Amino acid sequence: MIKNKKVKHILRKGIKEISHYVFFPKNRIGAEKIISVYWFVILIIIAGAVVAMVSLFYGSPYDVRVTEANIMINQVSNCLSQSGELNKNLFISENSEKKFNENFNLLEECNLIFETKFENAVGEYFLEAEFYDLNNERLFSISEGNSNLKTDCKIAEGEKKYKRLSKCVDREFYSLDSENQAYKINILSVVRKTEKNVK
Amino acid sequence: MLNKIFNKRGQASESMTWIAATLIIIVLLGISIYAASLLSKLKIIDYETEERTQDIIMEESLFSYFSIKDSDVQSKIFKSLEKMNQEEKFYEDFNSKFQQIKFNLEKNEK
Known part of the structure; x- marks a missing residue:
């Protein structure tokens, strides 16, 4: 006979626990099943979150419109003027008088193609070159592309929140004609292509 | 009787731990998704600030x-x-x- 109450209590508890696992073995397996289902759910949540993060980051496109507009300006400046001298095709002589060539084709001369993949695209680009004398008097201008985009520049000026509007880059440089007369040339380049660059 | 009550308390605290852990995981994932969406908005290549060697x-x-x-x-x-x-x-x-x-x-x- 065991007289010590503490020992008796421990023994009784042990026997009770053992008999519980002997008579109800399914309860333990059930708990394990619930935990494994829980882990599976957590695993799915984490995997889903990782997929969401990756698709969020890589799903949004890089906005390269400003870069594209700058590249177009470089291309145009390079064909209008080389090493500081204006393209000879920009001028025509009428009655021994030198004039700007109104038929100067910016696309052909500068090897530019404004066609895009989009079927409904009205015109994704606009280019304008304005010629001034040194007193800032406008002498001549040539332009190509969708002139409606020009209005976007005035709205979006200095505002970052209008990211769905066209991007405009405006730059100016100096060049000389064959008679060593200096001109200030202002080139405006506008790129829309919102669908490809903004989500 | 007392034993049963104590056992229930133990079970409750264990399930609370699981719930808290799950919530922490979900909150952390939520923060990560929000950070990813913020970073995706910064994907603008700025021609002017990029280091250029030619103009x-x-x-x-x-x-x-x-x-x-x-x-x-x-x-x-x-x-x-x-x-x-x-x-x-x-x-x-x-x-x-x-x-x-x-x-x-x-x-x-x-």
Whole structure:
């Protein structure tokens, strides 16, 4: 006979626990099943979150419109003027008088193609070159592309929140004609292509 | 009777731990998704701030500046170019390019 109450209590508890696992073995397996289902759910949540993060980051496109507009300006400046001298095709002589060539084709001369993949695209680009004398008097201008985009520049000026509007880059440089007369040339380049660059 | 009550408390605290752990995981994932969406909005390639080694527009102006023979016109253009430089309209260092082109032209003349 065991007289010590503490020992008796421990023994009784042990026997009770053992008999519980002997008579109800399914309860333990059930708990394990619930935990494994829980882990599976957590695993799915984490995997889903990782997929969401990756698709969020890589799903949004890089906005390269400003870069594209700058590249177009470089291309145009390079064909209008080389090493500081204006393209000879920009001028025509009428009655021994030198004039700007109104038929100067910016696309052909500068090897530019404004066609895009989009079927409904009205015109994704606009280019304008304005010629001034040194007193800032406008002498001549040539332009190509969708002139409606020009209005976007005035709205979006200095505002970052209008990211769905066209991007405009405006730059100016100096060049000389064959008679060593200096001109200030202002080139405006506008790129829309919102669908490809903004989500 | 007391034993049963204590057992239930133990079970409750264990399930609370699981719930808290799950919530922490979900909150952390939520923060990560929000951070990813914020980062995706910053995907803009800024032509001006990218390190550039060449500015064709500026070089064109400098070439025409050095080709001009009339000193009045030359100073007028130089003032305008300096103003543009102060307004940070060039993508490349104006002074170093000015010196470089000047040096090359002088070298060619010799």
